[in-house]
C-alpha cells in the first residue's frame with residue numbers, strides 16, 4: 001500500500017514543472033530547518049536617533065494569534081549569566097544571550113512575578129556559557145529591545161527557554177578600549193554604548209571615582225580622570241564580602257543600558273555579576289589612542 005502511494009507521489013512529482021518542483025523542495029526544507037537560523041540578534045537591536053528600536057518586529061502588535069504574531073522572534077546564542085547571578089529569582093528571571101555568528105549582538109530576556117503570579121515558570125539551571133534558544137515577544141525597554149511577555153499573564157504570551165547545549169563556552173570578552181569609547185550614544189552602533197550593548201565586555205585600567213561599594217549598588221569609574229561610566233554591582237553578587245578595589249583594575253561584565261527617560265541615549269553601564277569578574281592584577285598596556 002505504502003509502495004503504491006509512494007509511486008503515485010513520485011509520479012505526480014515528476015509530472016510537475018521544474019520550477020514547481022524546486023519550490024516544493026524549498027518549502028519542505030524550510031519546514032525542517034532549525035529554529036536557530038531565525039533571527040540575527042544584532043538586527044533586532046537597531047535604533048533610531050532617540051535610541052528606540054527600529055526593527056519591524058519591535059513595533060508590531062502581539063496580535064490575536066500569539067503563535068503567529070508579527071511581534072514574535074526566536075533567537076539562539078550563549079547565555080552570559082545565570083538568572084540567579086543578576087536577579088532575585090523568587091521574583092524575576094533574566095538572561096542575556098549573545099549571538100555566536102561574527103558581528104552578532106546580545107539581547108536580554110526578562111520576566112517577573114509582578115504581572116503573573118504563576119511562578120517560577122522558567123528554567124533555573126541556565127548557566128553562563130550554555131547555548132540556549134528563546135522564543136518570545138520583543139519590545140523596547142529603557143534603551144534596549146528585550147524579549148518579554150509584554151507584561152501579560154496570558155498563556156500564549158509566555159516566552160520559552162530551551163537549553164541547546166550545556167557548557168558550550170563563554171564568548172571571548174569584547175575589549176572596550178577605554179571608558180570614552182563606550183559611554184555615549186551612536187545611532188550607527190559603530191562606536192559608543194550601542195556597539196557593546198548586551199554583550200560580554202572587558203574594560204581595563206579602571207578605578208573608582210565615587211559611589212558606595214556593595215551588592216546592588218552603582219558606582220562610578222574612570223580610566224582617564226575625565227570620562228566616567230557606571231558599574232552596576234549585581235545585587236546577587238558577593239561584593240559585600242570584599243573591599244572596594246583601591247587601585248586600578250580590569251573588569252568583565254555585561255554591557256547594559258537602563259535609560260528611564262526618553263530619549264534613551266544614555267545611562268549605559270557595565271553589569272558585574274560577581275567579585276571574581278574584577279581583576280586586581282596589573283592592568284594590560286594602556287590603549288594610548290584613547291588619551292590623545
Ligand SMILES: [Ca+2]
Pocket residue numbers: 047051143144194197257
Ligand atoms: Ca540602546
